[in-house]
């Protein structure tokens with residue numbers, strides 16, 4: 001079912017002749033369909049928290065609630081507003097990454113510093129619910145954009161925290177192999193992901209379980225952002241997972257992106 005879209009156009013050319021133009025517009029049509037899907041997805045993702053927020057507002061307005069009850073509603077409203085804010089922030093991050101076609105800069109980024117920042121954030125987010133193991137196995141550093149690298153790594157760590165049930169374990173590792181290639185990896189003992197989903201995880205808004213992702217505060221854009229950042233550093237995202245056992249997300253950097 002290889003659907004090929006052709007566009008035919010005829011132009012008068014001389015007295016009895018026509019110029020027939022046949023164009024392969026398959027890619028153009030695909031890009032257009034993707035853009036339409038994306039706009040529909042964004043609209044849907046925004047509409048849900050707005051609708052919920054309006055529902056809460058109406059309730060507070062129309063019912064004579066006790067102060068404590070009112071506070072509960074305000075908290076739920078804040079959660080919906082935060083959800084919209086994260087979505088808009090992730091959309092902006094993605095738009096900026098997509099607009100920037102240049103490779104990431106060549107700044108030296110201390111791996112130790114990144115690991116320390118990640119550890120702090122991870123512990124704050126998990127609040128003691130997970131057993132962490134942070135390993136910096138190499139004194140080599142990364143070459144790239146510090147803010148982007150931190151954002152990619154912390155997306156992977158926060159996914160591990162959000163999807164791994166309490167008392168699960170999470171290993172975060174930076175290592176460099178004999179050929180000088182670097183690898184940052186996050187391995188969790190969470191629910192794992194069935195193989196049929198793996199190749200689609202980095203698509204914008206693709207989720208294995210929609211409600212679970214939303215409940216944990218996910219925007220559905222995290223892995224799309226990670227993939228973009230990796231590719232700006234000529235790196236690759238590798239995902240391995242065994243349902244029921246856990247998942248491992250690794251970003252592999254070429255030796256040009258690893259330094260003393």
Ligand code: ADP
Pocket residue numbers: 159160163164188190191192193201202206207208209213214217218219220221222223224247
């Ligand atoms: P989300 O905001 O939904 O987490 P992501 O792009 O970060 O969006 O991830 C896409 C989907 O990949 C998630 O909805 C989830 O189904 C799956 N996923 C990501 N990380 C993990 C993980 N560590 N364990 C299990 N599933 C995961």
